[in-house]
Amino acid sequence: NAGVTQTPKFQVLKTGQSMTLQCAQDMNHNSMYWYRQDPGMGLRLIYYSASEGTTDKGEVPNGYNVSRLNKREFSLRLESAAPSQTSVYFCASSDVPGKGFGPGTRLTVL
Amino acid sequence: QKEVEQDPGPLSVPEGAIVSLNCTYSNSAFQYFMWYRQYSRKGPELLMYTYSSGNKEDGRFTAQVDKSSKYISLFIRDSQPSDSATYLCAIPGVSSNTGKLIFGQGTTLQVKP
Numbered sequence: 777n778a779g780v781t782q783t784p785k786f787q788v789l790k791t792g793q794s795m796t797l798q799c800a801q802d803m804n805h806n807s808m809y810w811y812r813q814d815p816g817m818g819l820r821l822i823y824y825s826a827s828e829g830t831t832d833k834g835e836v837p838n839g840y841n842v843s844r845l846n847k848r849e850f851s852l853r854l855e856s857a858a859p860s861q862t863s864v865y866f867c868a869s870s871d872v873p874g875k876g877f878g879p880g881t882r883l884t885v886l
Numbered sequence: 887q888k889e890v891e892q893d894p895g896p897l898s899v900p901e902g903a904i905v906s907l908n909c910t911y912s913n914s915a916f917q918y919f920m921w922y923r924q925y926s927r928k929g930p931e932l933l934m935y936t937y938s939s940g941n942k943e944d945g946r947f948t949a950q951v952d953k954s955s956k957y958i959s960l961f962i963r964d965s966q967p968s969d970s971a972t973y974l975c976a977i978p979g980v981s982s983n984t985g986k987l988i989f990g991q992g993t994t995l996q997v998k999p
Binding site (some may be wrong): 780809815816817819820824834836855856866868875876877880 | 894927928932974987989990
């Protein structure tokens, strides 16, 4: 039982490049989330998926797209990376009231 | 005004001290309150959650909610160096039934041996 896994752990991109962050959970949760964490800002919700086949915007969705591939997997895509997207990205899955968070992806956009 | 506010610290205490971590919130309709612990370069982990007002104790940790003041606290007794981490309060949004959380900025705690 691995919980929530994320790949990659680290990534460096140049401005304008694209990439997809992968997330998978083995807890059979319906809801999954993508957050970003920046110094002094706490965790902010980018997108979430309440169930397989549905996705909704969170607090800071601009510049991102998501795909809920199946119940286990929820990916986050940056189509044209910008320096403002330098952050640590966390995926989480939910079994209310708590959430399991993944270990994070540290992304730097130059 | 942010919906959840938390002093980012840092907070430095000697081993064995009692630590008090606090958050304020703006919406009186909030019912669930959570505390997460995040070690450096790791994901947050759920430490405790409480429903409505009152205290909840788990070992050396006590979560307290004062709904009249819109104030939540986490107390750590007999603090240990292993408690050094960032502590985040979190509250589920009222208008959502999807489990979205609103996080405070996090307070960084250092417990010195």
